[in-house]
Structure formats: C-alpha cells, structure tokens
Amino acid sequence: MIGVANMDDVRAIETQAQLADLPSSTYAMICRGASINLSAPALSFFATVDEYRNGECWTYGQLVRDITRTANLFSRFGVQRDSVVAYVLPNLPETHFVIWGGEAAGIVCAINPLLEGEAIGELLNASGASVLVTLAPFPGTDLWQKVQAVLHKVSSLKHLVLVNPADRMPHERRSAARALQRDECSRLHGPGGIHSAVPSHVGIHDFSTAMASENGDVLSSAVEIGAEDVSSFFCTGGTTGLPKIAIRRHANEVANAWNASQFLGESIGPGKTIFCGLPLFHVNAVLVTGLLAFSRGAHVVLGTPQGYRGDGVVNRFWEIVEHYRINFFSGVPTLYGSLLDVPVGEHDISSLEYGLCGAAPMPVELLRTFQERTSVRILEGYGLTEGTCVSSVNPPLGERRAGSIGLRLPGQPMKAVVVDENGRYIRDCVADEVGQLVISGPNVFAGYTRADQNSGIWMEGGDGTRWLNTGDLGRCDSDGYFWLTGRKKELIIRGGHNIDPAAIEEPLHRHPAVQIAAAIGRPDMHAGELPVAYVQLKPDTAATEAELAEFLRREINERAALPKGIRIVDAIPLTGVGKIFKPALKRREMTDALGAALAEAGVENTTISLIDNNSRGVSLHVELSDPALQVLATSVLGRFPFAFSISVSARD
Template sequence: MKPVAAYADVLRIEEHGWPTNLPSSTYDAIRQGAAIDPDAPALSFFMSADKLGETEVWNYRDLLRRITQTANAFHELGLRKDDVIAFVLPNLPETHFTIWGGEATAIVAAFNPLLEARTLAALLTAAGAKALVTLAPFPGVDLWSRLQPELAGIDSLQHIVQVNLADRVQGPAKEMARQAQQGEVKKLHGDGGVQAGLPAHVAVHDFWTIVDRQEGDRLCSDRQIVAEDVSSLFCTGGTTGLPKIAMRQHGAEVANAWSATAFLGDIIGPGKTLFCGLPLFHVNGVIVTGLVPFSKGAHVVLGTPQGYRGDGVVAGFWEIVEHFKINFFSGVPTLYAGLLLTPVGAHDISSLEYGLCGAAPMPVEMFRKFQEVTGLQILEGYGLTEAICVSSINPSQGERRIGSIGLRLPGQAMKAVMLDDEGHYSRDCAVDEVGLLAISGPNLFCGYLSAEHNEGLWLDCGDGRRWLNTGDLGRQDADGYFWLTGRKKELIIRGGHNIDPATIEEVLHQHPDVQLAAAIGRPDAYAGELPVAYVQLKQGSRTTEEELAEFARARIGERAAQPKFIRLIDRIPLTTVGKLFKPALKKREIKDAIADALWNAEIEFVEVSVVEEPGQGTRIGVDLTNAEDEDRARVVIGNFSYPFSIRTTKNL
C-alpha cells in the first residue's frame, strides 16, 4: 500500500468507502496481524540500554499466545465485560499482555506510575477498578511501597496482580534477584507477605503464576466482542484536580489503527521495526507503537521499563537503532532536543526512515537542525486521547510543511469552525481562517466517565454527524494542511504531558493568603512548556513566592504539574465578566522566555514584542542592536514554536 502524499490521496482512499471487514476488537486486529507470519518477530524487550545482547524476543505466535493466556487468567479471576482492570506499570512485556489481554476480557484502565499515590488511589476509585496490575515489591523501586497504603480505601478493588521484576533478570543473577525481591517483601510486610498489608477481601496473585497455567490457543470466555464494547480508559486533561477519564471502544481503536496504516502505507508492516520509548499509559505508546504495528505484522522493540527516560537510552539511541535496525519511532519535541545533543558518530543509522513527532509543536529550528544532522525525515502530527490517538500527519512521500500538523487521516473528518457567543456551531471557516478544530468519525471516543465533563464536548454542525470539540484553535490551508494556532482549552503541555491549569490553581486557592491564581504555560525550548503560576495575594498578606511554591509542591500529585515559577502580581487581569484573562499573562511569559534565551546567548536586543496576528496566531518580533547577531538570533528564537521576524536597530 502506497503512503498518502497529498490531500487528493486521502479523498481517493475514501472513495472506496469505510472497510466492511475490519476486526470488531483489538484482539481480533492483533490476531489478524499475527496470521501474516506467525514466526516473524513481534515484540522485543531489553531491560537496560547497556545489555542489548540480552534482549528477549516474542514472535507473533508467542505474542498472541501470551495475550490469550493473560485474557484467560483475568477471566479465571471472575473479571467480565464491564469490569475494570487497571494497570500501574512501567514499560514491560507484561504491560502489553495486560493491555490487550485485558481488553479481550474486560475494560483496561491505564494510569501513570509516576503520579503521587493519593492521586492514583483517587483515579482507581473513580474508575471503579476491580483488579489492579502493578509491580511487586523490589529493591530500589518504590511503586508498591508508595501505593500499598492507599489501596485499603478503594472499595471496588478485589484483585492485585503483581509483576515481579526479578522475572525479567536473566542468567546467573536471576536467583539473586529473586532472593532480593523476597527480602524486600519481608522488610515491608514481615512474614505475612504482601497479603498482610492488604484487606482480607483483596486477593494477591503473581502475574506469571496465573498466566502460565492458562490455555493459549483460544479465549476460554467464548466472548463475542462487538465494536461498541468499551475497551479502555485513558486519562486526559480535566477541569478538576483529577484528570478526566476518557472511555474508548474497540471499534474506535481499530478504526484509528486502520486510518493510520492507510495513511502511512508500507512504512509500517511486515519486515519493519519500530522503537517504543513513550510510556504505555499514554495513547501514543499504546496505539502508534502498539496496536498499529501489531495489526500489520511489524516488529516492536520495547526499550527499558522507563522508555526514553531509562538510563542510557537517549545517550545510546543511535546504537539501539543500529543494533535493531529501527525503521520508525515516535517521540515528543523534548526527545528530539535530547537526541540533538547525542552525536551519531560511526553508528549506521541507515535503516531509519521516519520519526513521528506529536504532543506539542516542534520548534522550527529544532526541526531543521535534526533533519540536517541525522538525515531523518520527521513527520509532525496531531492527536487526542478523545480521538483514540492520531488525527493528522504530515505525509511521508509528499510535502512536509514545517510547523503544520499535516493532512487529516482517511475516514475521519476534520475542519475549523466558528462558534457563536453561546458556544454553538455557526459556520465552517474559510481557507486559512482560524477557528475551533472539530473532528468527526468512527475513531471518536464515547465520552468521559464522569457525565459532568461531557458538557460542551459535542458540536451539532447541522449535517447529522457527531463532531468533537477539540478545544484547539487552528486553520486549514488551500492544500488541506492543518496548522495549530492556539489551545482554547488552555492545557499546559510539558514534554508531552498534558497539565490542566486547574490542577495548580485549585491547590493555590487553598492557601489562606491567596486571592486569585492563574496557571499558564511558559514556552521552553526543551520541554515545550513549563507550568508557571501568577498569584494575587489578599490585602495585607506577606506570603512569599518561595512559601507558595513549597505549599504547591506538597499538594500537587503530579510532579510535572508542580509550577516551575510562582510570580506574585498586584492584580491578575480579568475579562469584563470577571474571568481570568490569561492571554495577557501568556504574552508576558512568551516575551520573558524569548528575552531570557537571547540574554543567555549574549545577543543584544532593543525589544521583544508578542502580537496576535489575525488568521496566524501568536508572532514574535525582535529588534536587535547589531546586524551581525541576526543569524545567531534566528537559531535561538527558532527553538521556540512561534513564527518570528527580526530587524536591526542601528546604533546612533
């Protein structure tokens, strides 16, 4: 299948109509992929970047068998179609087995193991988790010790399935690892073991003990999964202290995988190898380097439990590419920034074809420099948890427009629309006119778990279709390419992590001296954005920025959401109806970030301006003191994801 090269190719694919023979479930999609060549490598895993020679490999026959056994193990525990199996795990083979085996049995809920324990407990309670798959106690790993004290308060929980990291140790060190693990259990819970630290009604199981005893050639449940069955729950930005929980269906996940493969063509398929370094609690890791390749018979390399954050992964990335002959990987701008600091050296990276970049806009200068240094083609894209994962990508075989999020995928409609003052659809936008991005298609999720979060979620555009209000602002050019110009929903995106400003604001409002608090994203050349909070104190208060920062750190469950800076301000700007007016604060941070970057580069300038241009969004203007600094200034400012112009003010 040829990849999409232009918008006309998207339309041509759609002329054939929606496929009538798509699998009804993610399990069937993987089973179809496994049938292409059961002996082909499907999943490889290495624990450490300095031990690539100890990589474990599962072919497609083994992968499907392990997924089936895991599904049967969950069924044996009494888990059924509408039950929730949550996992709080790093990137491990068991994580994939849990995701796809869990979806074949019940509903899988993915949660970030880096969250604070009380936040995880609140999410598990909100999801109604009946089973939890997580790590067993292990020396040097604090996940269980953090989480265990909170589990007694989760009324729905009946089963804990523990993945033992000692099982991943190979060779003579395996027995030593098992003894160390048992010692950790005794240190935490005494002779009573893990069960002693849990309520009597919560049963504890070892993952491989319950999986290995299962049949692997069929689903013992005889379940007939239909496309409308809920398959998974994933967190996304919310309007309260906890993230929203998005409900996704089997048919929607399969539809998005089909759309992505129809767009990418033979980039992903038999004989192709993809590297997965993004976390498997995030939709990109699960879909782009999970369901998509598994459904097409490609090979996925899973690198270390911490993925790209693992010791030596970024530093040794080119060696990993050479060793496994990686063809494709997916990352966020911060990853590409890190790889730019890692020389390719003598490594043979000729196997690399494409890198997918999403989660946040990639700075133009970083884009240019990366392709110049590595020769790798980067495909910028756009996606949402609510639309399963991918909605648009720059074409691999056509024009890749730097700064654009590309062409929409076949089978899902996408457009910019204008809303009236009450938030209702008014009309479609003209070419290059900025409006709210809306998406429609079989890849849409079915709503948030909490009904209150669904208000204003869907748009009626008068065509009988269901349109998702993405909350993002953008435009579509004459050739079908989409361009993001802002985020109406005001999420802060830090290194690919979605941070709801309310998570920060609600905590700061708990401080007795705080009158108003407004959290925004500060542009950052490495992380994309950093959370910054502006605070207006009550009259007479003497609280300091440092005291407020400590207050916030102690109460914000997600480390990434803890504000990088807290700025005291006399008066936070408000709209005429009394709402926080964040654009004024955002402009201030953009200006300050650009100025700091120029100062750090020792580039003299007269002024940095930030303006909103109709139809184009935010634009930076810089007046330099010396013309000879212009080239260096372009490099510095190009590391931020804003269009800009430079002029020189002559010395008098």
C-alpha cells in the first residue's frame, strides 16, 4: 500500500482482510521487519548533539540479537508472562532493548524519569514490578538518587538492572566516563557502593555485562507469546491519588502499528530514516518511532538521551536532518513552534517528507507558517494511550485539512455519538454534529489495572459493539475528517505532557485554608497550555498566593504540574447542582492570555469576545482600534489553537 488519500482508501484496506496474517507478538513483528534486510541500519544513537555525525549504529541483525539477549536475561531472572519489568530510562538504545525484550519475556511498564521519587515509587508498587531497569549513578544526572530513595518501599522488587551511561559515550571517552561513574558511586554511597544503598533481597546487575552473556539467536523461554497476552503497562493518570495504569495486549500494539503502516504507506519502510525525539516512556515514541518503524525495516535515529530536550538538538535539528537524510519525525505543537525560530538556511532538508503532530491541538497559523517556511508537510493526528497510540491522521497523499485530526485509521472504527445526561448512547451524530468521540477495534486496550477505574469508560454504541469513550468532544465532516471541539476529560496539556487537574487540586484541598480549588489550562503560545489554579478560601482564614505556591512545591511530585499561577477569588463559579463550572474559569484565562500576548507584541487597546459555536467549539473575536495592527494581530492569534476573527472599530 502506497498510503491513504481519502476514506475510499481506508475502506479498500479494510476489505483486503490482511489483519488475520498479523504477527502474534511485538517480538515477532520486529523479527518480520528485520527479515527484510538483516544488514540494513535499524537503530542509531548519538549521546550529544556535537557527536551526531559519529553516532553508533545497530543493524537489524544486531537489533534483534540484543532484544533477544535482553529477553533471555529477564527470563533467567524468573520473568514470566505475568511478571512486570519496569523501566525508568531516558532515550537510549538500551531502552529499546528493554521495551521489546521485556515484552518478549513478560509485561513492560513504562515510567516517566522526570517524575519525582515518590511518584516513581507509587507506580512501581501499583504495577507490581519484579524487575526494574534504570540508570546507574552518573555525574550530572539525578535519576539514580530519585529511584534509590524509594527502592525500600517496593516490596515486589527482586532485581535491579543498571544501565551505565558511560557505555554510550564515544570510544575515546568511554574509559574516562567509567572512571567518573565509579567516583560518583563512591561519592554518593562511600566504600560500600551501590550494594550498601539497595535492599539486601534485591539482586543488582550491570545491564551491558549481563545482557552480553545471553544467547542472542533464539528466545530461551519455552512459553509461546500469544496475541492476547499482556504486553505493556502505560501510566496515564496524575501523580497524586491512585495511579492509573493502562493494560495493553500484544494484539493491540501489533494491530495499531500495522494499521498506521498501511495508512502512512511508503513514507515508512526500507530505506527510510525516522528521527525519535519524543521520550520513550510515551506511546508516540514507542509505537510511531519504534515498533511501526522496526516493523517496516526503517532506520530509527535516537537523538540524545533527552531527545528534543537535549542541549542543542532543536537549534541544530536541520543539520541532523541533512546528515541522516531524515524522512519522518514526530512531535508536539511546541516543538514545531520552536523549530520556526531556527532558520533552515543552506541546509538540505529535501529528504523530509512529513512531520507527524499530535498530543495537543496545533494552531492553524503555526501549521501553515511551518509548512510555508520549510516545505515540510505536517500530518496532524489524534490518539490516546488507551487506543494504543494513533486513532486518526490527516492523509499523507490526500488533502490535509488544517485544524482537523484527519481520517480514522483502517481497522479502527471511530465516530461521534450523542449521549444522555448519564453518558449513555442515544444515537450516532450526523455530519458536522458535535458529540462524544468513541473508538473501537483491535487497538483498544484491555482496561486499567484497577477495576474501579474502568467504570464508565465503555459504551454500547447501538451496534452491539463495545466502544471506548475517549472523553473528547468532536465532530466528523461529510468526507470522514474528524475535528476536536473540546476535552471532556479536562486534562491540561503542557508541551504534549498530560496533567490531570486532580494532581493540583487534591494537594490544594489538603491546605487548611482552602475550601475549593480548581485547576485549568491557560493558553500559551509556546507550551500550548500552562496549569493555573483558582482557590476559594474558607471563611475566617487567610493565605497568600505565594504561600499556596510554596505549599504545592512540597506536595506535588510532578514538576510539570506545578501551577504557573494561583488565583485567590471570593467565589469559584458553580453549576446549579453545586459543581465547579470550569468553562467560566477557562474563558477568563483564555481572554487574559490572548490579551496579554497581543499587548506583548505591541497590539494595544483591543476588545476580546469569546463565542460558543455548537459545531466548532469556542472561537474568539478581536476588535482593534488601529487597522495597521491587523497583520500583527493575525500573526499573534494564529499561534493559538482557536478560530478567530478580527474587526477594526470605527474611528470617532
């Protein structure tokens, strides 16, 4: 399949009935992709942007060998189909070995290394991990310190596998880096080293040494991996309260990778090079720039352990594209905004075919400006962890409708439905009618690890099929393109990072002076949204915004969730039944944020009106006092994901 241009192509793929021939596991899928050409480059890595020209490279034969070795290592540790191997790692080649080797032996659990130690400990306990793979102590990183501090709280843990960052340094610097690593161990833990800092019942292993001694030809386990076996746990909830962990099966991941490959067609396959800059604890990086690419024999480039956050990666991105002849990369709107500030100059980026954008709404003006300046086409899409990753994308060969999340993937039904006040299905929406977005298909996950968290997420969709309620509002036009119009889940999306408002609200409610707290996202042209909190104090109490901010710094384990502003108000708006009415707060922040952005750009004396449109969501109208500022105002407003109009007030 060369790719999709319209819904007729999607339906044509579905009639081919190729799903029955899918591999039974992610390991088998990678092996099938590798068999296209075992000597082809599969995975490249450079530790710093200054070394991008001299990156390490694994062929497909070497990639499968190291994945197999890793799986056999875990099997030797006693990992079985229901055992959990957790990883808390940055973007390293070893991270891929652990993900796919872990799925070939047991269940892999991805944990965000940017979380604080307490949050990491909560997720390790919630997953029941028996094996943990993380970084060894190393100068300039604090991951080991965060993990080590909570190991004594994880009763299920039996084996600790440490990846030494020195192993990925260039050969000429590797010996010196290993000496620094040993010095860091001594500095942190004295003569006893790591063994003195880890519970005595936990075995400690060096990843490179242990993995290298394993057989890389065949899996040692006699247990055959089945499509319905659980492959992975991905964390989707906030970091306070009860962790929410999504259960995914091999069939989910294999189907989503196959469906996406049919949709994207020849843009991902042998001879194509994919850049991975998103973090490998996130489903987009793991599936789109991981399993999908490997299943098609493409070449994946890992750019620094921190990905796009790595020092100099964005500033030298076009150099990296030119050197590796990158064909495809995936990012979030904030990345594209940052790349706009980096001139392409004389760099040859003609190899770039597409950039995939998801995780948050992309401002239409940003999309258009990026494509005009770089000639790189952006495919805006939509997905969620519970749907494995990708649910819809703008077609690579057809019309890319700015502001749309595109056509659904083949084999993955998706629709907007009308529901009653209790969330029960009434009927399918007609074209352009806003409703609840629901999805079904082999990509849809098995549920959350906690049974009580599965209440209300499933829906009978009028056809006898079980549908997953995404929590998002949207519409589908007459040509099959979907459009998001709101998020019922109220997640705050900061630079592609999902923040549960409860992660802010619950700690605030523990403050003795707080009566009501509500966290929402404030529009931001750089981060997409920034968390802010509204607080109503109890009668006869006092607290300042600075005091509440300091309180939250001690209570919140997720740095990204720390509010950028706290607003103390006399009364938080409530609905008729006493629930917090967040739309009123969001409108206030939206008006203030847009007005501030315009003023900062030099567009003064504006009047901003917000308009609710049943089929398009919230839009805004800006009235200017000076017609000469209209072009500048259009440029500023275009960096936000809202429809807008501009008028000029009549002069006196």
